[in-house]
Amino acid sequence: MAATASRSEAVKKLQRREAWRRRIPLLPALLFTIVVTQVPFLFSLWYSLTEWKIVPPEPRQFVGVDNYVDLFDSRFFREAVWTSILMTVFAVLLSVILGTLIALLLDRKFFGQGFVRTLLITPFLIMPVVAGLVWKNQMYSATFGVFNWVIEGLGFDRIEFVSRWPLWSIVIVLVWQWTPFMMLIILAGLQGQSASVLEAARVDGASPRATFFQITLPHLRPYLELGVLLGSIYLIQVFDHVAVITGGGPGSTNVPYFVFQRSIGGGWQFGLASAYSIVVVVASIIIATFGLRVLSGLLEGEDPA
Amino acid sequence: MAEVRYENASRIYPGSEIPAVNELNLDIDDGELLVLVGPSGSGKSTALRMLAGLEFVDQGSVYIGENDVTLSPPQDRDIAMVFQNYALYPSMTVAANMGFALKQQKVPKAERMERVREAARILDLEEYLDRKPKNLSGGQRQRVAMGRAIVRKPQVFLMDEPLSNLDAKLRVQTRTELADLQARLGVTTVYVTHDQVEAMTMGHRVAVLKDGVLQQADRPRTLYSKPVNRFVAGFIGSPAMNLIDTDVTSEGVAIGTLGLTLDPSVSSALTAQDDREVTVGVRPEHLKLSTAGLPGEVTVVEELGSESFVHVTVEHRGEPLVLVVRDAGETTTTRGDIVHVDVAGPTHVFENGGARLGE
Amino acid sequence: MSGGAAAGGVVGKGGPKSFLLGVLAWVVGLVFFFPVFWMVVNGFKTEEEAAADPSLIFDPTMEQYDEVTAETTGLLGFGEAFSNSLWAVAISTFFVMLMAVPAAYALSIRPVAKWRDVLFFFISTKFLPIVAAILPLWIIARDLDLLNTRLLLIVLYTAMNLPLAIWMLRSFFSEVPRELIEAAQIDGASIRGQITSVILPIVAPGLAATALLCVIFAWNEYFLAVQLNNAGGETVPIWVTGNVSTRGNFLAKLSAASTLATLPVVLAGWIAQKRMIRGLAMGAIK
Numbered sequence: 001m002a003a004t005a006s007r008s009e010a011v012k013k014l015q016r017r018e019a020w021r022r023r024i025p026l027l028p029a030l031l032f033t034i035v036v037t038q039v040p041f042l043f044s045l046w047y048s049l050t051e052w053k054i055v056p057p058e059p060r061q062f063v064g065v066d067n068y069v070d071l072f073d074s075r076f077f078r079e080a081v082w083t084s085i086l087m088t089v090f091a092v093l094l095s096v097i098l099g100t101l102i103a104l105l106l107d108r109k110f111f112g113q114g115f116v117r118t119l120l121i122t123p124f125l126i127m128p129v130v131a132g133l134v135w136k137n138q139m140y141s142a143t144f145g146v147f148n149w150v151i152e153g154l155g156f157d158r159i160e161f162v163s164r165w166p167l168w169s170i171v172i173v174l175v176w177q178w179t180p181f182m183m184l185i186i187l188a189g190l191q192g193q194s195a196s197v198l199e200a201a202r203v204d205g206a207s208p209r210a211t212f213f214q215i216t217l218p219h220l221r222p223y224l225e226l227g228v229l230l231g232s233i234y235l236i237q238v239f240d241h242v243a244v245i246t247g248g249g250p251g252s253t254n255v256p257y258f259v260f261q262r263s264i265g266g267g268w269q270f271g272l273a274s275a276y277s278i279v280v281v282v283a284s285i286i287i288a289t290f291g292l293r294v295l296s297g298l299l300e301g302e303d304p305a
Numbered sequence: 306m307a308e309v310r311y312e313n314a315s316r317i318y319p320g321s322e323i324p325a326v327n328e329l330n331l332d333i334d335d336g337e338l339l340v341l342v343g344p345s346g347s348g349k350s351t352a353l354r355m356l357a358g359l360e361f362v363d364q365g366s367v368y369i370g371e372n373d374v375t376l377s378p379p380q381d382r383d384i385a386m387v388f389q390n391y392a393l394y395p396s397m398t399v400a401a402n403m404g405f406a407l408k409q410q411k412v413p414k415a416e417r418m419e420r421v422r423e424a425a426r427i428l429d430l431e432e433y434l435d436r437k438p439k440n441l442s443g444g445q446r447q448r449v450a451m452g453r454a455i456v457r458k459p460q461v462f463l464m465d466e467p468l469s470n471l472d473a474k475l476r477v478q479t480r481t482e483l484a485d486l487q488a489r490l491g492v493t494t495v496y497v498t499h500d501q502v503e504a505m506t507m508g509h510r511v512a513v514l515k516d517g518v519l520q521q522a523d524r525p526r527t528l529y530s531k532p533v534n535r536f537v538a539g540f541i542g543s544p545a546m547n548l549i550d551t552d553v554t555s556e557g558v559a560i561g562t563l564g565l566t567l568d569p570s571v572s573s574a575l576t577a578q579d580d581r582e583v584t585v586g587v588r589p590e591h592l593k594l595s596t597a598g599l600p601g602e603v604t605v606v607e608e609l610g611s612e613s614f615v616h617v618t619v620e621h622r623g624e625p626l627v628l629v630v631r632d633a634g635e636t637t638t639t640r641g642d643i644v645h646v647d648v649a650g651p652t653h654v655f656e657n658g659g660a661r662l663g664e
Numbered sequence: 665m666s667g668g669a670a671a672g673g674v675v676g677k678g679g680p681k682s683f684l685l686g687v688l689a690w691v692v693g694l695v696f697f698f699p700v701f702w703m704v705v706n707g708f709k710t711e712e713e714a715a716a717d718p719s720l721i722f723d724p725t726m727e728q729y730d731e732v733t734a735e736t737t738g739l740l741g742f743g744e745a746f747s748n749s750l751w752a753v754a755i756s757t758f759f760v761m762l763m764a765v766p767a768a769y770a771l772s773i774r775p776v777a778k779w780r781d782v783l784f785f786f787i788s789t790k791f792l793p794i795v796a797a798i799l800p801l802w803i804i805a806r807d808l809d810l811l812n813t814r815l816l817l818i819v820l821y822t823a824m825n826l827p828l829a830i831w832m833l834r835s836f837f838s839e840v841p842r843e844l845i846e847a848a849q850i851d852g853a854s855i856r857g858q859i860t861s862v863i864l865p866i867v868a869p870g871l872a873a874t875a876l877l878c879v880i881f882a883w884n885e886y887f888l889a890v891q892l893n894n895a896g897g898e899t900v901p902i903w904v905t906g907n908v909s910t911r912g913n914f915l916a917k918l919s920a921a922s923t924l925a926t927l928p929v930v931l932a933g934w935i936a937q938k939r940m941i942r943g944l945a946m947g948a949i950k
């Protein structure tokens with residue numbers, strides 16, 4: 001009896017020590033992340049309940065949920081939300097589709113394969129600010145742009161792309177930059193496909209088309225999901241491209257840029273801007289829940305001891 | 306070097322009701338090579354990993370020598386393990402692989418090198434010491450894994466299917482070398498395999514597990530001639546023992562029309578109980594093709610050169626039943642022949658629950 | 665180019681279809697690369713040439729490079745921006761790896777009890793828009809006198825890249841055969857010994873890919889740099905935008921500056937592209 005008791009005590013002590021031994025390596029990253037990402041969030045929550053303009057400095061006043069009431073009344077905020085949704089959805093979908101097609105094109109032997117792949121990944125490596133400036137001034141521009149040179153050469157009138165289609169001007173640059181990223185992920189997926197399964201399909205007499213839709217595509221599914229997930233995480237936060245290409249022109253102000261405009265970008269209404277960002281966070285959490293469900297799909301069945 | 310003892314040791318995986326290893330009691334002598342054998346899911350690897358400290362012991366204890374190591378981490382157990390896929394460190398040379406454990410023990414470099422070279426000499430690995438594992442053949446990798454274990458001079462060797470990644474011919478050859486090496490070094494060894502031939506040829510004693518429960522631990526010969534239950538009888542021996550369910554009548558037991566002469570200890574056990582159905586076991590070499598006996602049709606003949614195994618379909622309890630009979634290597638029997646099968650050796654009888662009847 | 669495409673038919677499986685697909689791949693590749701090509705070309709033109717109708721026939725000049733790298737008092741210089749960027753990127757990436765390696769170990773090889781929840785927490789911080797944090801960060805940084813310092817960017821870039829690094833490294837760690845870790849345990853290696861002698865050499869390609877991605881994102885980061893650092897410790901992206909002027913032609917100068925700004929990361933990415941493919945997806949999906 002006594003022996004059993006001392007054993008169960010020893011086991012408990014051991015398990016506690018083991019649990020801590022497992023936790024310790026995690027702690028620096030966890031604490032750092034909590035301090036840098038969660039603490040500001042709590043501050044935001046507090047600011048959002050106040051009326052607070054710091055340029056020109058005014059005393060902070062507690063106003064409860066007034067800011068939230070205001071922002072839901074704001075047509076501009078609703079427009080910014082809508083712009084964000086359009087921008088993210090179009091950019092993610094187009095870059096995933098294009099990235100998949102290009103990956104399929106690259107996943108076969110042809111002369112200069114490695115070189116073409118190198119050309120294709122380059123846009124992803126380009127600094128977003130540079131990408132925006134190059135496209136705006138050297139592609140879209142009515143005066144200097146290559147596009148308009150071609151259009152004029154074909155006998156049409158020059159077009160001010162950016163002011164005519166502000167949202168699409170941004171989406172195209174985003175797609176240009178993120179297609180290579182999607183392509184890399186899909187390419188890795190294609191290369192991870194077992195050759196014997198494909199051979200079996202061919203022996204079974206499946207057409208290339210059937211092979212693609214019934215074997216390759218299901219195999220690529222987790223890779224596509226990963227691409228959509230990572231793409232969404234980064235694309236919903238797009239700021240640089242908006243700032244550089246349209247500077248928040250009509251129809252292209254997404255939520256990040258909107259919050260910036262109302263606060264450090266010149267509005268200096270920190271209370272109201274904080275309320276905006278809290279709403280964005282809540283919305284992001286809702287979207288993230290879906291995203292994380294995708295993620296848990298990716299982690300399914302994997303359970304290291 | 307030390308003896309090893311499992312005392313009521315159980316492992317219950319979290320989220321599972323059934324123990325993977327259930328109250329295992331096993332004593333392994335100093336210097337003994339004990340083989341744990343069983344089908345997949347029998348708990349043999351789990352039992353080994355409990356001894357290694359890689360698997361938690363939920364109940365009971367495990368001893369190495371005098372020490373209760375139940376709760377010790379693997380680092381503190383003074384054991385060496387050979388893994389099925391060898392688990393060689395891919396970034397290190399053969400010498401570094403073999404010396405890694407000594408380096409962790411802070412053994413001075415000169416002594417380390419000396420011991421690595423000695424082990425390499427034993428295993429014929431001297432010329433490969435500077436190679437990386439990926440530049441070795443399967444057999445060489447297996448020897449490096451062995452070398453990594455013997456360099457340490459541990460209390461116990463643990464081997465988890467160390468030969469199963471070798472091709473058939475090399476496996477047989479290495480099997481003998483390994484048994485010889487173990488005998489020379491005299492280190493207590495626990496060896497896990499699913500291959501009963503490997504178990505029988507290598508083990509000083511063999512412990513058969515099924516569903517986490519130890520069935521029988523005995524010398525190979527005893528295991529073969531006196532299996533304690535139906536499972537062990539069927540698992541040990543290749544081709545497997547013929548196992549036939551049959552009714553007990555006033556005349557005893559029979560296969561089809563062939564009455565069996567039973568050992569007195571069996572017949573007395575039979576009358577002593579009410580059970581009307583038993584399982585009769587006869588090894589293929591204890592059946593013969595003869596002019597008299599149970600008639601049947603030959604369906605398959607497996608010729609192995611030195612011997613052949615004839616599958617004969619006979620009638621038993623009104624249904625067809627296949628008996629495997631050993632015959633001479635140069636048999637003239639072919640498929641479709643009508644032959645007679647007779648008993649030419651000991652038989653085994655197991656009661657309905659599987660336990661052996663009689664001696 | 666056309667010669668290359670023609671050879672594609674020979675190397676490939678043959679047949680006109682295969683040949684055409686090879687040609688198509690080349691066309692797509694060149695289309696995607698064109699804006700970059702054009703940027704580089706314009707950097708070697710004079711402002712007049714760059715503003716004129718697009719042409720590939722011109723006298724290459726280094727004039728713009730001389731001008732953008734020249735130091736002007738009162739303006740952000742090229743050297744200063746590069747050294748600021750270099751510091752922020754190198755140190756933040758170092759700290760990211762320093763924290764991500766043990767964290768990834770604790771989420772894969774010897775996982776904490778709720779490793780899934782912890783991993784989700786890390787990833788979920790990437791879903792939080794940076795704009796939501798920028799206001800309090802601005803206030804906190806102002807109160808701590810960190811506005812316009814390199815230190816602030818280092819801290820923020822570390823936080824920005826840490827979740828991605830943990831996510832990728834965890835996947836790489838999960839691919840390390842379990843037996844290897846067990847062998848190291850039995851051989852008596854401590855946790856640190858297991859990581860440094862056994863795990864890290866195996867995951868080195870993944871480590872490189874992860875670090876490279878962190879470098880790319882940190883080097884290219886503009887939002888935080890411009891919001892919190894617009895008067896000291898400015899980085900390369902800020903320097904690039906400084907070359908956009910409202911009067912006169914600036915296209916050639918901007919192109920030269922852009923080329924300089926993107927060159928380090930593009931070269932690194934080209935060299936490490938195969939590892940990136942492995943790192944991005946093969947590691948990310950187990």
